[in-house]
Amino acid sequence: AQSVTQLGSHVSVSEGALVLLRCNYSSSVPPYLFWYVQYPNQGLQLLLKYTTGATLVKGINGFEAEFKKSETSFHLTKPSAHMSDAAEYFCAVSVSMDSNYQLIWGAGTKLIIKP
Amino acid sequence: NAGVMQNPRHLVRRRGQEARLRCSPMKGHSHVYWYRQLPEEGLKFMVYLQKENIIDESGMPKERFSAEFPKEGPSILRIQQVVRGDSAAYFCASSSGDSQNEKLFFGSGTQLSVL
Numbered sequence: 410a411q412s413v414t415q416l417g418s419h420v421s422v423s424e425g426a427l428v429l430l431r432c433n434y435s436s437s438v439p440p441y442l443f444w445y446v447q448y449p450n451q452g453l454q455l456l457l458k459y460t461t462g463a464t465l466v467k468g469i470n471g472f473e474a475e476f477k478k479s480e481t482s483f484h485l486t487k488p489s490a491h492m493s494d495a496a497e498y499f500c501a502v503s504v505s506m507d508s509n510y511q512l513i514w515g516a517g518t519k520l521i522i523k524p
Numbered sequence: 525n526a527g528v529m530q531n532p533r534h535l536v537r538r539r540g541q542e543a544r545l546r547c548s549p550m551k552g553h554s555h556v557y558w559y560r561q562l563p564e565e566g567l568k569f570m571v572y573l574q575k576e577n578i579i580d581e582s583g584m585p586k587e588r589f590s591a592e593f594p595k596e597g598p599s600i601l602r603i604q605q606v607v608r609g610d611s612a613a614y615f616c617a618s619s620s621g622d623s624q625n626e627k628l629f630f631g632s633g634t635q636l637s638v639l
Binding site: 443447453455458501503512514517 | 557559561565566567569613615617628630633
């Protein structure tokens with residue numbers, strides 16, 4: 410069975426500090442991996458995605474994530490947090506099996522930025 | 525407490541037919557979002573509705589697509605005269621609309637296949 414685990418429902422960092430949001434998955438077939446962000450009162454926005462090719466992917470707003478197959482991880486990072494990064498972040502895995510397409514979500518991590 | 529319920533899970537239509545996708549939000553939620561996911565892509569926002577109101581439909585194709593969220597009953601995403609390119613997974617999410625603690629909860633999706 411496929412699953413996604415985001416470690417920590419809340420992560421608090423100081424402005425200017427490194428942001429690290431963790432995502433681990435389990436999948437019996439090669440997955441596609443996504444990070445989404447939800448700002449207050451808005452729908453989801455795609456931050457970045459991994460499908461094939463380079464395992465380090467860069468997204469919008471200075472975020473990046475690295476797909477590590479051996480660790481079944483896809484952690485999201487940003488070198489220096491900004492107040493505007495405060496939002497909820499969702500990791501998701503999509504798998505296609507027998508023409509059925511599944512999207513499995515992590516529970517989300519709320520990023521809090523301290524001034 | 526049932527989560528967001530989408531039905532059907534799989535829907536097969538021939539070109540030119542109509543597709544109706546249903547989404548029952550979580551109990552107590554009055555905000556519904558619809559997203560489309562094509563293979564190898566992330567979610568694409570389609571429409572944001574509150575009860576009896578369309579708040580943001582900037583992601584909806586101008587033709588053939590419509591959405592509603594009546595006072596009673598589920599939200600419906602309707603696709604008229606489907607074409608092969610409409611084949612995708614359609615996800616619904618709901619939220620309470622509480623801006624202080626906004627969180628989206630997702631359904632399992634409806635896989636639409638157009639023959």
